[in-house]
Amino acid sequence: MASYLLLGKEMQEKPTINLGLEGVYFSESRIAMIDGINGRLYYCGYSIASLAENSTYEETCYLILHGRLPTSEELEKFSAMMKSFRDLPDGIIRLIKEMARNTVPMDTLRTAISALPAYQSNKYENPEEENFAESVNIISKSASIIAAIERFRNGQDYIKPNASLGHAANFLYMLKGSPPDEKHSKILDVMMILHAEHGSNASTFTSIAAASTLSDLYSAITAGISALKGPLHGGADEAALRMLYAIGKPENTAKYIDDALSGKKRIMGFGHRIYKTYDPRARIIKKYLEELENDANGEVRKLAKIEMEAEKIMIDKLGKQKGIWPNVDFFSGPVYISLGISKEIFTPLFAASRSVGWCAHVIEYWKNNRLIRPLDYYTGSIDLEYLPISERR
Numbered sequence: 001m002a003s004y005l006l007l008g009k010e011m012q013e014k015p016t017i018n019l020g021l022e023g024v025y026f027s028e029s030r031i032a033m034i035d036g037i038n039g040r041l042y043y044c045g046y047s048i049a050s051l052a053e054n055s056t057y058e059e060t061c062y063l064i065l066h067g068r069l070p071t072s073e074e075l076e077k078f079s080a081m082m083k084s085f086r087d088l089p090d091g092i093i094r095l096i097k098e099m100a101r102n103t104v105p106m107d108t109l110r111t112a113i114s115a116l117p118a119y120q121s122n123k124y125e126n127p128e129e130e131n132f133a134e135s136v137n138i139i140s141k142s143a144s145i146i147a148a149i150e151r152f153r154n155g156q157d158y159i160k161p162n163a164s165l166g167h168a169a170n171f172l173y174m175l176k177g178s179p180p181d182e183k184h185s186k187i188l189d190v191m192m193i194l195h196a197e198h199g200s201n202a203s204t205f206t207s208i209a210a211a212s213t214l215s216d217l218y219s220a221i222t223a224g225i226s227a228l229k230g231p232l233h234g235g236a237d238e239a240a241l242r243m244l245y246a247i248g249k250p251e252n253t254a255k256y257i258d259d260a261l262s263g264k265k266r267i268m269g270f271g272h273r274i275y276k277t278y279d280p281r282a283r284i285i286k287k288y289l290e291e292l293e294n295d296a297n298g299e300v301r302k303l304a305k306i307e308m309e310a311e312k313i314m315i316d317k318l319g320k321q322k323g324i325w326p327n328v329d330f331f332s333g334p335v336y337i338s339l340g341i342s343k344e345i346f347t348p349l350f351a352a353s354r355s356v357g358w359c360a361h362v363i364e365y366w367k368n369n370r371l372i373r374p375l376d377y378y379t380g381s382i383d384l385e386y387l388p389i390s391e392r393r
């Protein structure tokens with residue numbers, strides 16, 4: 001009878017291997033509740049629909065970091081703190097300028113975030129105060145870094161932040177150099193709320209794993225950005241838009257999807273490890289896309305038509321029987337395009353929005369820290385004889 005060695009103990013059957021840690025609970029959290037069967041998402045008890053409808057990104061950041069909504073004085077103080085951290089040190093601006101035209105924006109964002117500690121001189125009373133302040137610094141500066149990346153990529157100069165604008169509006173101002181219209185600022189604010197937090201997704205888990213060694217917050221967030229970049233995760237928003245351009249016209253959609261599925265290719269923006277029904281965030285984004293469609297240019301209208309076609313086809317083919325439905329990344333592209341945001345900075349913008357979720361989970365995990373160290377099941381040989389190289393054939 002074969003026996004298996006696990007932690008030095010003889011076992012009679014092979015241990016269960018949960019590939020991708022699927023279905024494995026590794027901690028408790030009070031930040032996000034995701035109901036993948038009924039398509040519900042709550043941040044600290046508030047439904048994503050109520051936050052998208054009523055809140056702002058700043059207020060949602062306060063909620064995710066503190067676990068409760070702020071009073072008006074607390075929100076005013078928090079927003080002022082966000083604004084105080086917006087501007088970038090000259091050294092970071094130089095670094096971004098140097099990198100922006102030679103690499104992809106996610107790499108420049110990751111590098112700029114990891115360089116921030118070199119320009120921090122604040123002293124804090126205690127670790128809690130330091131973790132909170134550094135979180136706000138990362139959340140605030142990541143938006144400014146992305147605006148700077150895009151400006152330098154297009155051969156333009158850095159635009160300093162505008163303290164009279166909220167977080168989302170200021171991002172559009174730093175991107176374009178002119179105050180954005182109300183509607184665009186509101187839509188971007190909602191998009192940032194929708195992307196702010198989502199439990200122990202791959203990038204949040206990566207940040208927590210890095211933090212569990214008692215490394216620092218900037219290293220943990222840099223790790224999170226690295227994980228988000230992949231097209232199976234945050235990179236899907238740009239990949240989904242590229243797919244729409246590849247489809248080209250609504251009448252090509254069915255054939256494109258058939259060919260992709262028969263070639264075992266993934267349709268970007270669909271499917272989810274947790275949601276086996278419509279991602280509630282995708283529903284909200286689709287509503288804004290339908291709103292934008294009327295006053296959008298011909299390109300956005302065409303992209304939206306392809307998306308509605310793809311959605312119908314995918315739900316018919318894979319929705320009911322395989323639980324593959326639109327996710328948060330599917331409708332985002334055309335919405336961002338209509339806000340004047342280029343596809344190359346979709347995923348960096350996802351990272352900037354998600355930075356609050358990463359920071360909040362790292363701080364929460366540190367309160368009951370346990371080094372993350374899972375097992376892999378060794379299937380190789382043991383006790384092989386070491387042959388001198390002269391005898392190896």
Ligand code: SDX
Pocket residue numbers: 197198200201202231232233234236265266267268269270271272273274322324327328329
């Ligand atoms: C995000 O975790 C989070 O919370 C993430 C996120 C967040 O806010 O942090 O919600 C953000 O990352 C959303 C997901 C963005 N990614 C994509 O849109 C990329 C395309 N989707 C997939 O590759 C896939 O759906 C995943 C990776 C998202 C989830 O896949 P799982 O849970 O690992 O499922 P799987 O790969 O095992 O697929 C199961 C079956 C397979 O078919 P069979 O081999 O069983 O025949 O479903 C098929 C897959 O081929 N499938 C798809 C598909 N997704 C799954 N087939 C076609 N197109 C797809 N998109």
